[in-house]
Amino acid sequence: MINRGNKNILVLLFLVTVFCVYNLVIYTHNDRENPIKLNSDALRGQQLWQNNNCWSCHQVYGLGGYLGPDLTNIYSIPNKGPQYIKAFLNSGVKSMPKFEFSDTEKDDIVAYLKYIDSTGYYPNYEAKFKATGWVELKYKNEK
Numbered sequence: 001m002i003n004r005g006n007k008n009i010l011v012l013l014f015l016v017t018v019f020c021v022y023n024l025v026i027y028t029h030n031d032r033e034n035p036i037k038l039n040s041d042a043l044r045g046q047q048l049w050q051n052n053n054c055w056s057c058h059q060v061y062g063l064g065g066y067l068g069p070d071l072t073n074i075y076s077i078p079n080k081g082p083q084y085i086k087a088f089l090n091s092g093v094k095s096m097p098k099f100e101f102s103d104t105e106k107d108d109i110v111a112y113l114k115y116i117d118s119t120g121y122y123p124n125y126e127a128k129f130k131a132t133g134w135v136e137l138k139y140k141n142e143k
């Protein structure tokens with residue numbers, strides 16, 4: 001005969017098992033194979049982005065500081081792009097300081113922003129919620 005205490009333990013065991021299986025499925029499932037790696041220019045650009053705290057004022061994919069605009073797609077927005085980015089680095093604007101970058105450093109930052117632009121969209125209006133709890137985003141570099 002199953003008394004109340006045993007029943008509670010069975011329910012608990014059932015929930016723990018479901019929790020474990022759920023986590024196993026979620027954390028061992030990899031649907032993003034072969035992510036594109038940053039090339040060396042973009043890697044240097046990423047370092048400059050971090051060392052100069054661009055992220056404290058700017059966002060990528062909506063994450064970062066909110067003094068300046070999101071720069072996820074700055075590279076491909078019509079009438080913006082490489083020259084536009086460099087102009088802002090040369091002159092600064094409002095609370096954004098003027099940076100004394102060399103031409104190579106500016107190219108590296110542009111390479112980094114180009115890479116970011118190639119990976120996705122922000123805002124991403126085509127996000128879908130999956131039954132697993134993950135959000136499926138539309139990426140640019142996926143078929």
Ligand code: HEC
Nearest residue numbers: 052053054057067068069074085088093094095096097109
């Ligand atoms: C102290 C805050 C701050 C920091 C640090 C900063 N920015 Fe900015 N940035 C801004 C603000 C504010 C704007 C202008 C927003 C506007 O025009 O209304 C801006 C504008 C820009 C723009 C033009 C965006 C557009 O859509 O017109 C680019 C590109 C840019 N920043 C790149 C950078 C990069 C790269 C770095 C790091 C090397 C950097 N910023 C660091 C505050 C900052």
